[in-house]
Amino acid sequence: MGEGAGEGELPMSIKVRVPTPLRQVTGGLADVEAAAPSVAECLQELESRFPGFQERVLDETGEVRRFVNLFVNGEDIRFLDGLDTPLKSGDELSIVPAMAGGA
Numbered sequence: 001m002g003e004g005a006g007e008g009e010l011p012m013s014i015k016v017r018v019p020t021p022l023r024q025v026t027g028g029l030a031d032v033e034a035a036a037p038s039v040a041e042c043l044q045e046l047e048s049r050f051p052g053f054q055e056r057v058l059d060e061t062g063e064v065r066r067f068v069n070l071f072v073n074g075e076d077i078r079f080l081d082g083l084d085t086p087l088k089s090g091d092e093l094s095i096v097p098a099m100a101g102g103a
Helices: 039-049 053-057
Strands: 014-017 031-034 068-072 092-097
Touching (some): 014 039
Antiparallel strands (some): 014 031
């Protein structure tokens, strides 16, 4: 009978996929849940829960690091609204380190 989230709304839940290099910050977790209306606010929430997280994703100017890619539901945020890309419950934010290398 009780929904528990007021006004019949379910709590917002964003799934964040954490790459292996960042798992040392999340205590080994490969996936974490967040509740934020934008990519920027999601990263801030993760920073509050996992100190040091945001500095590994964003540079000193607050932009996404050159060798990090962020995807919302498989779409590169660079082709969406960048860090202002809106999030809704059920979305998936993937943090993907760019692969370097060559022959």
